Each structure stands twice: as C-alpha cells, then as structure tokens.
Amino acid sequence: MKTLLSVENLRKRFVSAERDVAAVDGLSFSLGTGETLGIAGASGSGKSTLARLLLRLIEPDAGGITFEGSDWLSLKGSDLRHRRGRIQMVFQDILGAFHPSATVNDALGDPLRIHGIVAKAERSSEIARLLERVGLSSAHATRPVRELSGGQRQRVAIARAIASRPSLVVLDEAVSALDVQLRNRILELLVELQRENGISYLFISHDLAVLRAVSHRLAIMDAGRIVETGNTTDIINHPSSAAGRALIAAVPRLTPGGRPTNTMQKSEPTHEP
Amino acid sequence: MPALPVSRRQILQISSLLLASTALPALLAAQQAPAGGRLVVAADSEPKNLNPAIVASNGVFFIASKVIEPLAEASFDGKDGLQPRLATAWEGSGDGLRITFKLREGVTWHDGKPFTSADVAFSALNVWKPLQNLGRIVFANLEAVDTPDDHTAVFRFSKPTPIQLIRNALPVVSSVIPKHLYEGTDIATNPANVKLVGTGPFTFAEHKPGEYYRLVRNEKYWGKDQPSLDEIIFRVLPDRAGAGAALEAEEIQLAAFSAVPLADLDRISKVPGLKIVSRGYEALTYQLVVEINHRRKELADPKVRQAIAHAIDRNFVVDTIFLGYASASTGPVPKNAPEFYDADVPSYAFDTQKAEALLDEAGYKRGSDGIRFTLKLRPAPYFNETRQFGDYLRQALAAVGIDAQIVNADSAAHQKAVYTDHDFDLAVAPPVFRGDPAISTTILVQSGTPAGVPFSNQGGYANSALDAIIAKAATTIDSGERTKLYNEFQKIVATDLPLINVAEWGFISVASDRVLNIADNPRWAVSNWATTALQP
C-alpha cells in the first residue's frame, strides 16, 4: 500500500491572555492510499485541530506534512489553492458548513469552477452526476441547502467533498449529528465511494462504534498526542492506553462480546496496480 | 468745511430720529450728561494684538481708542475735519518736508509718568513707520522727529509729503504709546500690546478671553470732567444674531458696527427703549467693490466689464441688501469724502439689454444653454452683506447669460485665493475708505504690488496713466492740485473699470435710549468715548 499522507512530529499551541494550550503536541502518523484511518479521542484531545492543520485552515508551529509525495506545508498562495482540491473535508456542523443562502448548485458548482474539473457547459450535468452518486436526485440542484433535511445536507456535503476529485477526505465528526439510521446510510455511502474511487479517509470521531464500522486502522488521541495506534479490532478489543480504555468503557456495546452496531463491509485499501 | 452729504435714507433716518423725542438727546453733542455708570457694549472679535500704534484697524480701535489716543481725531466741524487730541496744533512747511506738532501739556500716562514729545518721536520712528500697516505708507519718507522741547515734535521728511495726506491720516495712524514701556524691548511682543497703557479717558483693567474686556475711568484724564462713564465693558458676542437679543434683554446697552443684522433693524427700531443711529461712521466708509481678474480674457475686455456694471441693479443692492443703509457708488471715492469726491464720471445705469448688447458686441454670444461663459465668483466672507451681494451678483449675471459659480471660503482661505493665488474671476470685497485715497482706494488699482498683499490690486490690472497719477499725488504738496489729480483718478477708474464700485456704506449702532452723546464725531465708534454718558 502506497503512503498518501505522512505527518511528522506536528505541533500547535494556542496562546492567549487567558490560556496556553498545546492542542497538538508532537503528532506523527501516516495514511495509505484507499485506507481509512480512524482518529478517536475525548473532546479536547486535539482531533479537530489536527483536521484543521491538515487542511491548512491553521498553520502548525512545527513538524511536517508530506502529501502525495510532496511537502504539503511549503505550498503558499495560489499553489496551495490549486492543490487544495486534493484534500477535502466534511464538517461536523452540517448546516453551518454551507453559506446560509447557498443553493445546492452553488455548493457543488464552486469546487467544479475553481478547479476547472469540467467545462462550464458540462457543469450542470456534472452536478447531476455528483448528486446521483450521493443518492440525491438532480431535482435537488436548485434547492437552497438550508431547506434540505439533515441527511440530504450531509449527502450534499459529501458530494461537495468529492467534487474536486480528492485523494483524501477528512471527516470531522461527520455523522455525529445524524440519527442512527441516517448515520448508517451515510457510512454505507462513504464506504461505497471509497471502493469506487480509492479515496482515503481520515475519519475523526469520539464514537468508537462508528470508527469500528469504517476504519481499517485506528489511532487514539489524548492531550494532543497519539497514544496508541493499530488495527481497529485489536485496539477495541485490547486497548493498551488509559485513554483508549476510557473511550471503550464509555460505549458498553463495544466491550468484548458485544455485537457491532452494523454489519457494513469495509472496503479493502486499494493497491496501486 | 461743508456739511457731510449723507444718503437720502440716512437723512430720513436722522429726521425720523429727531422727531422721536427719546432719540433727541443723542444727537445734541456735549449735552449735559449724568456722570458715572457702566456701559456694556457688544464686541464680535478679540484682536490678539490690541496696540493701535502697530495695528491700525477698526477692530483694534474699537476697544483700544478709549485707552490710547491719537494726535488728532476726526470731527464734524473742526478745522480740516479734525479736533485736537494729544496734539493741539499742527503746521506743515511749504516744501512738504516738515510738519510741526504742538503737544498737549499736563498729560500723564496711566502709570503716572508724564507724556512728552519723546513719546511721539519714539512712536513715529520705532512703531508707526516700521511696524504699522498704514504708517509704513504714510511715514515711508519720515527721516527724523526733532523734539526741541517736551511739547513740540517736528517731523522731517526726506521727500515732499502732502500735509493733506498726513492730516487725513492722523486719526488712524498716530496712536501714541509710552516710550518708557517700549524702549529697548521687542515691540511686537511687548506685554503692553495686550495690557494697554495710554493717556486716554479709560484705563485698561482686564481681559477675560472669550468673555469681555473691562475698561475703567481714568481719574487723571486731561479732558475737563471727562470721561463721564465709570466703566466700559466690551462683551464678546461673536454670534451676530445674539447681539439683538442681548440688547432687547437689556444685557448690553450698545451694539456698534452693525452688530445687529441690518435685516433685524426694522423690528428693533420699534422696540421701546432702543434707538438706531446711523451717524458716527462717516469717516469709516466701507466700499462694496467687485474685484476683477484681468487675466481672464473675457474680463480683460472693457466691454464685458461695462456689461457687468450695467447688469448690477444698484438700487436693489442699496434697498434690499443694505435696506437703505447705504448709497450707490459712482466711483472709487465715496461721497462721504467731499474733499475728493467727484460726481462727474461715467455712470452705468441698470440696463440688462445694454449689458447683453455689450456682451454680444464683445463676441460672447449666448450658447445653446443660454450661457455665454462661466466665472468663478468669490464673495469676501467678512460681512453678511458681502455674501448676500455675492448671491445677488450670481443672479444678476445669470440674467445676462453669465454663469457665475460662487466659491465660499473662510477669511484666510479667501485671502490666499484672491490676493496670493489669484484663483478667482470676480471677487466681492469691502475695502475701507480711510479719509485719503493714498491710504485706501488707490492700492486696489495701482499696479506693481507683489502677490500676497491683502486688499491690493491682485487682478493683474495695469494702467500706466493711472499709476502715474497715483505716484504724482503721493508727492503733491498743494492740496488743490492733489485733489484735482484724484478727480482725474476717479474718472479713469470709472471709465476703464479696473474694478466695479457698487455701493458704499457706513455702519449702524443700536443703543439703549439711556446712552447719551453717541455719534458726536465721524469716527465715533472708534474714538475715545470721553463724552459718552449713561442715564441711570
């Protein structure tokens, strides 16, 4: 399996008059093509900061990120903007992630336009194709995003994330706001997309049940560090860190012997031909 | 000396006042007056330098003339229109090179030191000639002042200097200041410039900036039984509309220099206990003048200037803008200066058809929008009336197809724009006639004045014939001949129109009926008020 992303010793502190917090404190991991890495951790463990660092929404104090074989952090200005299409994100707040007056057309049209994915004339058919891929009808295209249901919105968010044909999608608590039924359907969709396109996922969640369903590997974060990492099932069954044990203890149905909540098939990480 | 001509309206005004018994005492000079009392007067500005020997302006005289006296004051009936003050007699030599002043005896300064000819010599040579705005012209050729005794001062000139000019200028240029306080100091920054020491009927008591000046009776004044007031307060009321209200509320007793807006006079005149007096400004005539920038090719054409002169309805200006408290001008010398005034000059009757014909003739036809050309008009901001006349002139010119755009600016900006930068086409100015053309009206038409000199010819007009007459008059000793030269001067100006004289006006005083003996000389507002009294 080819390495898509590797993170070396990443650090980020937040300093203000009131506090001084090391949100990410020497983080290292790597992610292969077509792989899903689950990041689990209690709230405040630095998961979201990690997501924002990877997407260059904030800048790290130290450390390195190599993505698709090149230095991701050295990109600046328009070079960065051009490459941004390769890493996409699905946000936790499914309503807040869209401009309040945006229509589905706007939301999906923007990445297509910015990255020149298809010619202008083909844009609407591409939007229809994207909508179809996430299980929506092309009739949704003209609807304002705020008028859609929660599940529909998250499908649009996923469609937006894959519109620029990324190799990595960071999902930050992407399904936490959905009820169990919807969540399962979205997770199925994600797995299907991964199988078809070989996208890698960095799946951030506090919910081990969700992570168990989609992750090939799992990393447990605590106080800005990865305290343990390995095969998802192994960790859930035999957590070695205190943080890992605490997380697992919080979800009774995950304790050994408990039944998994869903029966989705994880796709195998794709291997380069 | 002939009676001073006044406008028809003034005569009406005076006669109506004569009929009103309450106003009668004010006009009878030296009436038996009660002594004592505090007179509160409106003042609209606070000059930073109050020394009249340095700054010969009406704003300064208004306050300082009560404290510091000139050698002679203007008079309705005195010889040569003068009455003695610190000088009792004056005599010029036939060659125009010497003038001898006999000085008053027994006069002391407010600080007790005696007044002598040394003070006059010091004032003339160290202050009037080098520092004073007008003295620099009048005493340009003053070489020395001899003081054969304490009460004689002999002025010696390097070139013949007309006694007529000196005489006419005396009330304005000859304020005497004490040598013992100024000698050896930096005269311009001497503290006595703000805390005045003089010989006048009142001594300077205090100045509370923004509020008032207080002058108190000089017990040792040389005038017998003078002054009659105990105290004069100049209350600072920068807002003109406030003066009328303060008069009506009896907070002040006198508002001079038209501090009450002309437009309000009609009503004020009906308020019981108040009177309107238009006398007392005869030697302080202001001229309403349209200054012309001759660099503009349209305005360089005399036909265009004549057209503008014909476009102005002087009756409207006198009756509506000045509400009758003015008279139409015929030329650069006002009627109030009968010594020099010459009525026999070309005149420009209000005639828009003629104006339009002249403009057509000059080649400036009306365009499709009815406009012949556009001008920049800058009315001086100093008086309500100059601004109003600006508004009127814009309309009068519009009527003959000239589009005048008014540019209003504050005083400093107006001054810079017109007299330094020449950034105007027409300007409205209110120059003062100071009793002699040599120190007033001629500077407005004479060429050769460098840019930056306020109230001078900055319109680029140059007429060598006119310049020659002005130069000759400056050194002509014989009064008759000198007057003739100025008659000629008036003719040329009225014919060639380097500027357009529209009207001339004096000011109005509004006073409580209790104020007596006002307007008893032609410079009354800026004279010493020794006889002014207040009825309890």
Next chain:
Amino acid sequence: MNLIHKLMKTPEGAVGFIILAIMIGIAIMASTISPGDPLRIAGRALVAPFTDPALPLGTDRLGRDVAAGIVHGARTSLLVGAAAALAAIVLGLLVGLVAGFCSGIVDEVLMRVVDAFQIVPGFLLALAFVSVMGASLPVVVLAITLGAWADPARLTRAQVLSLRERDYVAAAKVIGMHPAEIAVRQILPQALPPVLAISATLVAAAILTEAALSFLGLGDPNSVTWGSMIAEGRNVLRSSPWLSILPGLALIITVVGVYLLSEGLAKALAGDGPAMQGKLRNGAAP
C-alpha cells in the same frame, strides 16, 4: 415586497414610509414643481407666507421664493444625507471587511485609524474640514462621511470576525476559493444586514449635520439647503420667523420620517431574528 408589506403593517413603518415617499417625491420632482433656479430673486423681499398665491410661502431677505427653496432644499438635504450615509457605509464595510478578514498587522493598523476617527468629535472634524477645504456639496458630504464611517467599520469588523470562524468559510477555503471571493461573496452578504440596519440613522444624522454646518455658514452657496435657509432666516428670526421655521419643520419632519422608517424596519425584521439593538446609536448629531 414581503418586507415592505411587513413594514407597512407597523404604524411606525407606514408613517415613516409615507413621509419619506412624499419627501423623496418632492425632491425628485423639484424642477417640475418649481422650475428654474430656486436662488433667483422672485419677488419683493420678505413677503409673508399665504399672502401671495404666486409665492405661497413668501420670500426671504433677498426676495427669493421660500417654497422653491424648501422644494429644492429637499433634494439637497436628502441627497447629502443619502450620499454621506452611503459613502460612510461603503467605506466602513470596506475597512471593516479588510480589517476583519486580514487580521494581524493590517487589522491592527486599520483599527487604530478607526479608533482615531471615533475618538475625535465628528462635528469638530467636519467643521475643520469644511472650513479648510471650502464649502461645496462634495466637501460637505466627505466631511460628514469622515465623521460617520468609523461605526459601520467597527460593526462590520465585529461581524466579519464572527463570520470568518464559521464552518462555511472554512469550507470555502478548503475548496480553494480565492480570499477575495470569500470576503466578497461569502462574508460580505452576511455582514451586511446589521450595518444596513443603522443606515437609516446614518442618513438622519447626516441630514442634521449638514444643517448644522450650513447653520454655521459652511454650506454650499450654489445650492439651497434647509440648513442655510434656517441660518439665513435667523437674522430676521423675530420679525419674519417663518423664514427659519418652515425649513426647520421640513427638516424635522424628514428626520422623523427616517427614524420612523428605521423603527418600522427593525420591527418588521424582528420576526426574522433578534431586534437590532441601540437603534439610535449613530443618531447623535449636533
């Protein structure tokens, strides 16, 4: 349309709307209602109102038609008010947007400039500015703008600061949108409503400031304004009080109309979100 409907349902909004509609109508139609130069001398000086049908509101000191002055004055006053408020809002939006969006040193510098304009009494500034630059309509508008743009700037920046933390802005960044496009297309439309909510009071304040400047003799002499009419009439306040009272009433009615409209708007919008606080915060004109 919906908003106007809602607006007309509030008594404030309806009255304010009608007053302003009439005033704006008069301003637009000024040349038709009263053709020719309103500053021309139309008759005898100081004709009392309601005495001469040709001069319904009488004449002033120079015989200029008061009715013509009021009609044309509506045009100047509303124009100055609207232009100054618009300029202040555009400038404020621009500065607030740049400051809020760029943060760091740019923000710090811009905000110190905003501070500078906020701690200087706006009217003092306007007074000095017009005295020095000379009174003309553009200068007066600019002078009023200088004293009025700081509030919208601060308001915009506060909005932008909160908006730029929203996920949708992060989402726009993530898809590689240009910062300028984010600022203008994503943030600006959302930052606009609270700034527009104070625009009515900005207009009212601008009208009052123009009147105060004209009152002190700092108005444009080539156009009639209500303020200059009041100042002009002040000299004859006691004998011909209508000369000050009529333009004064026109001024007060217009400003009341603007305030009512802004109240009505706030009420009409209240259904959509929390009512605007401190509606009159920018209202204090001298």
Next chain:
Amino acid sequence: MNRSLRLIRRRLLTSIPALLIVIILTFLLLETAPGDAVDAYLLSIGGGDAGVAASLRQAYGLDQSLTARLWLYLTALARLDLGWSTAFERPVIDLIAERLPNTLALMGSATALSFALGSTLGIIAGAKPESIKDIMLSTISLILYAIPSFWLGLLLSLLFAVQLRWLPTSGIETIASGKTGLYRLMDIARHLILPVGALTLIYTALFLRVMRAGMVEAWKLDFVLFARAKGLSRTRLLLRHVARNAALPLITMLGLQAAAMLGGSVVIESIFAIPGFGRLAQEAVTGRDAPLLMGIILVSAVLVVTVNLLVDLVQAAFDPRIGASEASS
C-alpha cells in the same frame, strides 16, 4: 482588579497610536488648507505688505519644512508641551485650561441630567411596551430627537431670555460681576440653564429610547420569563432584573456618544456665546492656528478615551464577561 488593570492597559496601548494618527491627520488637514496663520493674521489687522508677511512667517516657523514642523510638534508633545498658539499669542495649554471647564460644565450637566431623566423615563416607557404611556413617550422623544440642537437653542433663548426675560441670553456668567463662591456658582448655573436645557431635551430623548429598547429586549429574556412564571412581583422584577439588564446598553451608549456630544457643543456654544471648547476650535480654524487646533482635538480625544475607559470599567463591574472578552480581543 486584575481585569480592570488589563482593560486600562489595553485602552492605553491602543489609544496612543490612535492619538498619533489624530495629530498627524489634523496637521495634514491644516497643511492642505488654503491660507496659513499669517494670512489669517494679516486679514485681522486689515492688511500688510509682503515684507511683514515674510517676517511673520519666519517668526511663526512657517518657513520650515512640513516634516520639521511636525517633528518639532511631536517632540514637544512628548514633553507634554502643547505648544504656542499663534492666533492668541499664548500657550495652548493655558487657553485649553481656560475654556475646557466651561465646556465640561455644559456637557457634564447636560449628560448627567439627560442620563438620569432618560433612564427614568425609559423605565416608565419600557415598563409596559406599547402602552399609552410608552407610545406617548416614544413619540415625543422621537420628535425631540429629530430637532437640530441649534434650532431648539434658538427657540428656547427667544422664549425664555428675550420674551420672558427669566434667564440671560448668553455667556457663562454675569460679566465682571465680582461675585464669588456660592453666588458665582449660582450665577453660572443660571447662565447654563438654557444651553443645558436644549442639550438635555435632545439627549434625554436618546437615552430614553435606548433604555426603552433595552427593556423591551429584557422582557423577552429567559430568566425574566422564568421569574415572571415564578410569580415575582412586577415592580420588583422590573427594577431588579429588567431595568438592570437594560442599563448596560445605556452605559455603552454613553461611551459611544461622548465624542458626538463634545462635537455638538460647537453649535450650542456659538448660539449662547459660551467661551468653551467648541468656540475655541472655530477660532483656531479661522486663525489657521495649527498648534491650538491640534491641542483641542487631542484633548477632546483624550477626554473621549477616558470616558470610554470609565464606561469599560463600569461595564466590567456590572458584567464580568464583557471585561474578559474586551481584554482578550
């Protein structure tokens, strides 16, 4: 206490550059002005020739370069020297010390009165939104607030000073009265009644409206609804919770309005001939007196900063969250 100190430090740190910008902008404004101090002076004395002008320009230092003069001014300012007024030939600090108390007396009493009156009436109006009382007070205040201060001042003066003669038309005290102590204070108070009255009427309208708006909002707050449900007496609720909550925006308004009120003094001082700050500013502009104008603008800016700092401190005392967010912003 710690928070207050931080607030003060933050205010001071941001104020210094702002004040510097104020100085430089004022300086440049006067620099671009047509006509300088010498033009203004020559005009006031009725003219003078080119030689006088040149020597005066030298005496005033106007022959030096722009940057040299600005630098000179700033270095003097660093030594707390406000410079020398060319229009008055006196130190700027003396002039300001002479005029400032008058303006402070005028604005201070108008602000205090209107604040007290406005908040009281605002409570009355906001006690029962949309009641007859509320509608009347709101309407009157709206109209009052639309009246230009100069207009109101003129009419008040006409009525009470000229017609009825109850009060003096203008000035800050009876001139040269010789009054001292309490008598003098009473005299000053008498003179201030009309100008303070005009300003108070207008600002009362402002405070009333802000207070009322705050009350209307406060009635909708959760804890107020809760307290009402609990059956707390209306009066008690009104004063304890609603009015208290509505008072915060009122205090904010005070800070926001400080600058506008100081500016508003110009017109009122002009109408009532009060030798205050506003009039001094006008005189400085007409006299092209750069040091004086800069001194005035600087001192008024410092005043505004001080008022805002006080407002911050009061607010921090009222509501601890405000202080924290302000200090960290």
